[in-house]
Amino acid sequence: AEISAVAQSLERSSPKRQQEQQESAMLIEGRNSIYALVGERLENCSDSVIISSSEEGLRHKKEFFYSHLRELAKKGVKVALVPSRELRCLVFDRNSVLFFLNDGNRGEGQEKALLVESPFVANYFHTTIMH
Numbered sequence: 001a002e003i004s005a006v007a008q009s010l011e012r013s014s015p016k017r018q019q020e021q022q023e024s025a026m027l028i029e030g031r032n033s034i035y036a037l038v039g040e041r042l043e044n045c046s047d048s049v050i051i052s053s054s055e056e057g058l059r060h061k062k063e064f065f066y067s068h069l070r071e072l073a074k075k076g077v078k079v080a081l082v083p084s085r086e087l088r089c090l091v092f093d094r095n096s097v098l099f100f101l102n103d104g105n106r107g108e109g110q111e112k113a114l115l116v117e118s119p120f121v122a123n124y125f126h127t128t129i130m131h
Contacts, residue, residue, distance in 0.1 A: 042068040050091040
């Protein structure tokens with residue numbers, strides 16, 4: 001009974017958008033395809049974006065997505081650039097995470113990323129990266 005009450009409380013306090021969203025995953029191949037998807041996701045963000053990458057990777061992404069990041073700042077979206085040698089990912093609005101699956105030193109066509117649409121996973125990485 002207690003577990004059921006807690007579950008109902010969490011469901012009521014969760015935003016409707018998260019409750020209605022289906023969990024899914026998609027593999028994206030090629031840096032151009034990955035960056036096109038990132039650009040699209042950035043345009044649709046309304047709360048927060050976390051970009052985690054190496055120092056060099058952060059510089060590259062900051063330059064490449066400069067106009068998107070500037071627009072996010074104008075909309076009041078929180079953007080965090082977090083240096084990490086181990087984790088290359090982007091967390092969009094605590095709803096989805098894009099993981100780069102290799103070190104970024106490969107050719108354009110060999111870059112791979114995994115987009116995970118899951119508020120549960122996205123919240124985990126948002127909390128982990130920011131603490």
